[in-house]
Amino acid sequence: KQEVTQIPAALSVPEGENLVLNCSFTDSAIYNLQWFRQDPGKGLTSLLLIQSSQREQTSGRLNASLDKSSGRSTLYIAASQPGDSATYLCAVFWVGNSGGSNYKLTFGKGTLLTVNP
């Protein structure tokens, strides 16, 4: 069974600081990993998707890395802004025990980020 853990559960930083959010997973046999952002009362917005063959993906001030062997991914946010305040979730896409067509998706519980002006 795949378990996805995000630490810390909450993080508060001053504006302008660079920060790292962590995601760990127990089964390294994954297809990809996605990072999402969720604003209060809203749905999720996809930020970055890293395929299992990739080591990192970048989009603007965001950089996500993936280390399958250690079961870890990080989301790096540069020069944080108050508008970055949200909950950040990672999700792992993997194959279940019953065979190649039984794809599974497991989410972490998220990190609540607050960027203070």
Added chain:
Amino acid sequence: DAGVIQSPRHEVTEMGQEVTLRCKPISGHNSLFWYRQTMMRGLELLIYFNNNVPIDDSGMPEDRFSAKMPNASFSTLKIQPSEPRDSAVYFCASSLEWVGDEQYFGPGTRLTVT
């Protein structure tokens, strides 16, 4: 594109009543997902479809839950009978082709069962 559309946005019902949640995926997307989010359990994948066919419903909590996708532009999630523990936010998401593609989420339906 209007994105993924869900209705209703809020639903309050009494225990034992039937509840139907609706979703319209992004036009041209071939995969559709139903999720449930609660504070205790986080975000859980309930079921997903590819080309209107249910692929994995192992996340559906029990027989009271059922989902259908009669065509490429419409899906329903039904709870019958509803119970207070079903109270949650239910999200629908869609992706372009494969279930592993980038997902686009709807705004969710907040369900309260009293």
